[in-house]
């Protein structure tokens with residue numbers, strides 16, 4: 001599957017796809033998204049992550065990235081932070097269409113539908129680039145086959161950082177494949193913490209106060225009704241996980257499905 005990639009100075013390592021950048025979009029000086037060609041043989045489950053790198057060294061630096069596109073998409077999409085001195089992102093943030101991105105052939109991860117037991121409602125709780133795996137899952141028909149109601153929460157520092165998620169939510173409604181399936185069943189709940197916005201506050205604060213449930217007109221987390229996926233910074237995960245556990249939900253895994261799952265967002 002190297003046919004579409006431009007020649008590079010360094011050989012492509014074994015077990016790695018070399019794919020072409022299709023498009024890049026910058027949201028802020030901290031966040032950008034990009035799409036690459038998808039190798040025909042590459043299969044993944046919505047919500048999984050993969051290791052990506054650049055062909056700019058004999059031994060390229062690889063970092064974990066959640067795949068933001070759904071499993072049916074012909075391209076692969078990623079949503080990334082830009083870290084000025086990040087070993088990968090200092091270079092990755094400069095990619096342009098037709099550049100080559102390396103992707104290891106095996107995807108993995110715990111934010112998958114298989115890791116949750118059946119229930120009525122799925123919560124996808126994210127901060128920052130932690131929305132990426134949910135960008136995939138919210139566009140997967142299987143999510144709506146398994147859950148009656150799907151709620152995505154996304155909290156960022158400022159309004160500009162919410163644009164990626166807002167566009168996704170709007171795109172879902174208009175999507176010919178999934179729009180009808182998701183209609184009336186998907187809710188996007190976006191908040192900021194450092195800039196004025198109609199809804200403000202950390203998700204932990206909104207859960208603790210009960211405001212989240214009041215705003216969405218649903219009952220608080222209940223193991224009989226709710227399943228939760230959590231993705232954000234290490235601190236965010238620790239705090240949201242602790243809160244979710246106070247409602248009696250237990251953590252699941254691929255080999256032991258249960259009531260909530262967590263994964264750390266890529267940080268640099």
Ligand code: A2P
Pocket residue numbers: 127128155156157192193194202203204232233235236237239240
């Ligand atoms: P805050 O602005 O109060 O730090 P970051 O981009 O630094 O990962 O942050 C993304 C969002 O996650 C911010 O709105 C931030 O709020 C929030 N956040 C950071 N730490 C936590 C935490 N421990 N629990 C919940 N939300 C958090």
